Amino acid sequence: MEFTISVDYPFSLEYSLESGQAFRWQNTGSWWVGVVAGRVLKMRQEGDLLRCASGSDDVDASFVRDYFKLDVRLEDVMASIMRDENVTKAVQTFYGLRLLRQEKWECLASFVLATNANIPRIRGMIQALCARYGKPLQFEGIEYHEFPGPEALSMAPIPELRECGLGYRAEFLRQVARSVDEGRVDFSELSMMGYEDARAALLRKLPAGKVLPGVGLKVADCALLYSFDMDEAFPIDVWVARAVSKLYPDLARAAVAKTFASPHSKLSARDYERLSARLRSYFGPFAGYAQQYLFMAARSEGTPQGGAPKRTPTSRGR
DNA sequence: GTCCAACCTGTATC
DNA sequence: AGATACAGGTTGG
Secondary structure, rough: EEEEOOOOOOHHHHHHHHHOOOOOOEOOOOEEEEEEEOOOEEHHHHEEEEEEEEOOOOOOOHHHHHHHHOOOOOOHHHHHHHHHHHHHHHHOOOOOOOOOOOOOOHHHHHHHHOOOOOOHHHHHHHHHHHHOOOOEEEOOOEEEEOOOOHHHHOOHHHHHHHHHHOHHHHHHHHHHHHHHOOOOOHHHOOOOOHHHHHHHHHOOEEOOOEEOOOOOHHHHHHHHHHHOOOOOOOOOOOHHHHHHHHHHHHHHHHHHHHHHHHOOOOOOHHHHHHHHHHHHHHHHHHHHHHHHHHHHHHHHHHOOOOOOOOOOOOOOOO
16 A cells, blocks of 8 residues: 655654664654554655555544544644743754554553663663564564553563563563553553553552552653643653753753752652642643653754764674 | 662764 | 773663
């Protein structure tokens, strides 16, 4: 199935796919190829045209429009978050960046894996998991894999998961998979709640322990922002914390001063809460978009490593 | 309630 | 070559 979508609104395929929301897209020269909801999707942007191809015939324009949230009026979003020149600049630099509407399970699982890892590593873990547990898909003579469902992962032996490079995250992922598989969290219920309630539900503790171990404030915010359409969620990772402390010292104040005081102390739960609440009220109902633009800006600027690869490939010379 | 070290491991950097 | 630092944090003490 091949089709074209015309875009007469702000949209950048590249920025949207490279903004660290989704981990499975690959740039193969002139095309982006990803697996979305069990379908291989190949895309490229040519000015105001979006060329799409997929092996599945149920992948059509509305499928793509849904995933990229193309019906969101980004002009309105931008206008609403541009409260000062910092965001304004980031919004202009990454003009057309949109939040995606990802699959809920994949998104939650991915961000459980993302803790204390960097993006190349996260991609590697997910790639390995998909290759091992995901249903194979063929497209243009190449094999791809679905993201494995909760059922498959809940049964996976821990050593096997570790072989995928998960490390200590293996236990978390399996338990999360089990909780989802056994219905202790219900995504359709969550999606009907407000942001605060949904987040509380994700963080829920039972007498037996956490329903979703490995899901803390930041992971919950990512899941809600990237797959539940909760645009006010404002995940704060180290990059955003850096950006915010630099650009909004008044908002960040106590919280981040502490973070920088000692070498690698992270934001405490309390500071995270306080800071993200302030940022939500500062940026408004689309605060999550502001977060994404600021994240991109921070990464493109002060990258200790990992932002713009300035190195030539080390083919392990010898 | 809050603070802190420990946690796997790939990659970059020295 | 070998060591160390650091990653889109969370957990248990």
